[in-house]
Amino acid sequence: MRQTARISRFLIAGALLGAPALFAFSTGPRSAVSGVPTDGGGGTCANCHRTFAPANSDGSGMLEILVDKLTYTPGVKKKIRVKIQHPDASRWGFQFTAREASDTSRGAGSLTAGDNNVVRCGATIGMPPCNGEPEPQFAQHTQPGTFAGTRVGVEWEFDWTPPANEIGDITFYAAGNAANNGGTNADDRIYTTKITLKAEGACNLARKPTVRTIVNGASFSRDLSPNVFASVLGLDFEVAGRSRAASSGDFVDGAFPQQLACVAVEIGGRRAPITYVQTDQINFQVPVSTPSGAVPLTVILNPGRPNEVKSDVATVTVNSHAPAFFTFSGKSIAAQTSDFKTIANAADVPGGVPARRGDVVILYGTGFGVSEPVYQAGEIASGQARLRDAVTITVGGTTLAAADILYAGLAPGNISGLQQFNIRIPQSAATGNVAIAITVGGVTTASAGAVLPVQ
Numbered sequence: 001m002r003q004t005a006r007i008s009r010f011l012i013a014g015a016l017l018g019a020p021a022l023f024a025f026s027t028g029p030r031s032a033v034s035g036v037p038t039d040g041g042g043g044t045c046a047n048c049h050r051t052f053a054p055a056n057s058d059g060s061g062m063l064e065i066l067v068d069k070l071t072y073t074p075g076v077k078k079k080i081r082v083k084i085q086h087p088d089a090s091r092w093g094f095q096f097t098a099r100e101a102s103d104t105s106r107g108a109g110s111l112t113a114g115d116n117n118v119v120r121c122g123a124t125i126g127m128p129p130c131n132g133e134p135e136p137q138f139a140q141h142t143q144p145g146t147f148a149g150t151r152v153g154v155e156w157e158f159d160w161t162p163p164a165n166e167i168g169d170i171t172f173y174a175a176g177n178a179a180n181n182g183g184t185n186a187d188d189r190i191y192t193t194k195i196t197l198k199a200e201g202a203c204n205l206a207r208k209p210t211v212r213t214i215v216n217g218a219s220f221s222r223d224l225s226p227n228v229f230a231s232v233l234g235l236d237f238e239v240a241g242r243s244r245a246a247s248s249g250d251f252v253d254g255a256f257p258q259q260l261a262c263v264a265v266e267i268g269g270r271r272a273p274i275t276y277v278q279t280d281q282i283n284f285q286v287p288v289s290t291p292s293g294a295v296p297l298t299v300i301l302n303p304g305r306p307n308e309v310k311s312d313v314a315t316v317t318v319n320s321h322a323p324a325f326f327t328f329s330g331k332s333i334a335a336q337t338s339d340f341k342t343i344a345n346a347a348d349v350p351g352g353v354p355a356r357r358g359d360v361v362i363l364y365g366t367g368f369g370v371s372e373p374v375y376q377a378g379e380i381a382s383g384q385a386r387l388r389d390a391v392t393i394t395v396g397g398t399t400l401a402a403a404d405i406l407y408a409g410l411a412p413g414n415i416s417g418l419q420q421f422n423i424r425i426p427q428s429a430a431t432g433n434v435a436i437a438i439t440v441g442g443v444t445t446a447s448a449g450a451v452l453p454v455q
């Protein structure tokens, strides 16, 4: 859903750039041009006001977003000022928008216009009024708000009400025009700026969380190991109806965070990196150094704050390996062709294609142990990192020759809990739904659902 929305927004904004300027823009910009990277590639007023393009190329002016401090308290309104200056300019304009830092296509909170500015929504011509979050809102100048004839600089003031719940960092973007009052889009200086606000006092989860079970993130069995993706299932981990997926805006030192949306998981005395939270589920990765055996696990809400609340301690059993394939709805192994087409029965996954004998395919799983070089849980594998322990792979019951296992390791560019296998399907393999199994450290992937359609 989100992905589709983002693509259509890109196309709309892209089409705009070529559109003739038929509107009286001194009454306010007619499109999303605050410099948000996900709004049609980060367009700014300099799309049209091109004389000194790109934005910020004239160092004698500047644009600022002014707030009391670089934090927000969920639901608590804040004054925002946008200030622009240039020694030679004599007419002015701006556009401002607030976005979730982890997904800048999503608006964050709502805006209330002040004097000389107006709030609009949507990234299309006409800038319609707002329908509510997460649709992005924009504050921008009105025609009187261009302060024609005023020299040196001007300021606009408006209110912003953050979302009621903590959503992590929020980034404010603004673009401004220090214009020459010529009544055209020529000879105007465009500036952009952005600031990021952190949530403050935001963690107010009130109920004690209940841990029901802890499962392997791919097979949903109880098998866990160091480095594996896992899920805690239970109750009251998060405000009902709210979910939060970690993305690069949440990263700490380039890795997935050890608390997300006021939720932390402690396993074997260590905080685990978290990738996703909703009220009855937390997805996390088991730290590489977690010892084998019976290990305590606690869910901690509002971690490190005076209102911290912990679940009762659960106990999980950790083994050296807990290999499992990711699957499409439990039906076939999550796999791709070497040119990244999805391998699956088309009945299960629209657009899925079968694997062909003789071809190299990529299979995805978790729990196959640690890699060489070692990546800690939550870190992103920057390149190839092969599994430390040898694997045996069978396709339709026949063991693959070593030469047909091209790669067994972390999935480059992804979180280290994701493992990938590049294997060649033998010419002699059966066709139809073929069972595939991988054994590592004496443990074999669970067979349920682990098939690959071969043609």
Ligand code: HEC
Binding pocket: 021, 023, 024, 025, 026, 027, 028, 029, 030, 031, 033, 034, 044, 045, 046, 047, 048, 049, 091, 092, 093, 094, 095, 146, 175, 176, 177, 179, 180, 181, 182, 183, 184, 185, 188
């Ligand atoms: C799609 C093209 C386009 C975009 C994008 C655009 N403008 Fe304009 N702008 C114009 C045109 C054309 C004019 C001249 C007509 C008018 O004044 O309405 C203009 C005029 C203005 C003027 C009056 C200039 C003067 O010297 O009198 C201001 C101020 C202004 N725009 C601000 C902005 C700001 C701020 C942005 C970005 C947030 C922006 N515009 C983005 C096309 C655009």
